[in-house]
Amino acid sequence: MGDRQIWYHIREGFRSIFTHGLMSIAAVCMTVACLLIMGSFSLIAINANHVLGDLEDDNQFLAYIDDSLTRAQAQALESQIKAVPNVADIHFVTKEEALANFKANQERQDLFDNVESDTLRDRYEIHVVDIQLMQETVDQVKDIDGIAKVQASLEIADGFVMLRNVATALAIILVVMLVLISISIIANTIKLATFTRREEIAIMKMCGATNWFVRWPFLVEGMILGLTGGIIAFFCQWGIYGLIVKAIDQSDLLGIISTLPFSSMSHWILLVFLAAGFVIGAGGSVMAIRKFLKV
Incomplete structure (x- = not known):
């Protein structure tokens, strides 16, 4: 043309x-x-x-540490958890921090003044990269020695x-x-x-x-x-x-x-x-x- x-x-x-x-x-x-x-x-x-x-970024699951582990042994699990595929970020929360956070969310904090931190467990707050792989990530973290149990809202993730x-x-x-x-x-x-x-x-x-x-x-x-x-x-x-x-x-x-x-x-x-x-x-x-x- x-x-x-x-x-x-x-x-x-x-x-x-x-x-x-x-x-x-x-x-x-x-x-x-x-x-x-x-x-x-x-x-x-x-x-x-x-x-x-x-x-999804705010969604997380908790991995509770076995009571038989010392604080140092519990914190040493961080590298193993981070090595799990699909784990984006983790944060170690002590018993004392967990109790303080619990009280802060209550209207009558004085009712829990006699609660001891030993009633709770050290734990890891774990964020994932892909929420669709939440179930697989939970299962892999659960298999790590020293993890007593895992709490995850899989229904919310789904x-x-x-x-x-x-x-x-x-x-x-x-x-x-x-x-x-x-x-x-x-x-x-x-x-x-x-x-x-x-x-x-x-x-x-x-x-x-x-x-x-x-x-x-x-x-x-x-x-x-x-x-x-x-x-x-x-x-x-x-x-x-x-x-x-x-x-x-x-x-x-x-x-x-x-x-x-x-x-x-x-x-x-x-x-x-x-x-x-x-x-x-x-x-x-x-x-x-x-x-x-x-x-």
Whole structure:
């Protein structure tokens, strides 16, 4: 394809956009709306995964030391526990520290003044790297000589994993559905513009124009509309996300829900919106022009 043909296709693509101004605006608006819905669901899924990740980081299990071991022997088990795969971090808690922590969480601390620290055991607080491997990690720590028993909330860990997997699966399904809907919408919008030029396309085909020669101006038109929609959707998403984060910060949910800053995701969101707009525009154009090339 020569330079003259390239510029012809670009010029015709731009001309068609301005010739069918209302249809072009409708295509951009529909693309923006679909990208915003897709982006909003994706951001919800990303933040939900982030919150679940924070909960997973806080999730831990306890390994209690056998009473027959001395304090030095108990602390010597640290290297063996750290050597277990999937162990991220461990913290040794003495009997005295455990009792103090227990009293601190009680409303009537004076009721426990006569409780001796020897009623408790030294223990290790163990954090894991991957919560999905919690059961295997617990079993391996339990097998270490000197560990009397292990306390782990495996049901909670399994619940976190299930929630994360469900959130991810729903996000993927919704994104795929919205992309397909967006392609269909922009295809129908461009098809309306193409319908008004069906006689022109038929004449070009009878004069020997190839399918791609006819198709390229519409592809350029669709790509421009899609990319324009992607850029507009990006800035709209930025503003909407900022308003939602501000509302959360001013509410009582701040201690429960933590949100990621938009700036940490902005370059990826812009890239995805531009790519989605490009695919939606190009895909819609190809679908719209296909019928009219059969002359």
